[in-house]
Amino acid sequence: MLTDRELERYRRQVALFGEEAQERLASARVVIVGAGGLGCPAALYLAAAGIGEVRLVDGDVVDRTNLNRQVLHGDRDVGRAKVESAAEKLRAQNLEITVVATYATVDDGNAAALVGGADLIVDAADNFRVRYILNRVALGARVPLIHGAVRGFYGQATTIVPGLTACLECIFPVAPPEEGIIPVVGTTPGIIGLVQANEAIKYITGTGDLLTDRLLVWDGRAATMTTLPVEREEDCRACGNGRCSRR
């Protein structure tokens, strides 16, 4: 049951999708992997929306070069663990929720434990090595994964529901190239991170149409957002027939 204080806090969105949906948000656990450009805006808006437990996972510390886009961190946070800096802001934003900060880099060995018990995983990572690990873990645990990625003025997002929709490896069988320094303007991960948060809210409350089997493509230069249809690949190495031969 929501308290009077909660009902007041969430009044504008309860007016949109009802008390029961707000209760679902309050009992949801969301794991956000990455407390950087995508993770900061996604986490802030999910905290504000009243997600009961927001778990942040990141193994980095705040660097001054992060500050143009990683909006939960400020000058005084340089050198701190990103998850600590972000968790502090989220707790100040919303006293009603639980914020768990895990200072760790996701790898093959720890991924399942780090995202264990989650209702939803937000892929706010900055490389495809970690993303493919999250995809496999999400498929194994049958937990939806909300993907986002950015570069420059460009971004993409999609929602993966294991067993039902195209998975990350169906859509991206080959990873885009790794770069040392990825140029990016802060508004790009701001927009994509909020698309991811919006997907999470929709999934948990059962509202609207998810970005499943669609790849949303944002072009900040042209100011256009398009969705491209994608589909499950039968021979996908992660979710299709191809998985037996490889693993």
Next chain:
Amino acid sequence: MLEEMKREMQVRVRAFARLREAIGGDLTLEVPEGATMSRLLAAVGGTSEQAGEALFEENGELRGYVILMHNGRRVRRAEAGTLTLADGDEVALFPPVAGG
């Protein structure tokens, strides 16, 4: 002349992200009738040095991560050499990004 006998067809190209920046917008390209997806990609890559770099590796191979769509359907990289295009078709090209 044989060249004149061969008819051309028009294919619309929608490019996204860096590829769009390299090309400068959407394109309509004339390619020989019966041209394959690979032939079209070569023509797109030929429009500018940046477009070529966005689509092809230094050895001339198509960059494996570029998402190819034909009339709203995903095309696998391995199919590009055999998939023939028709007049009025639309091809969409998206080079995905990896940062966070």
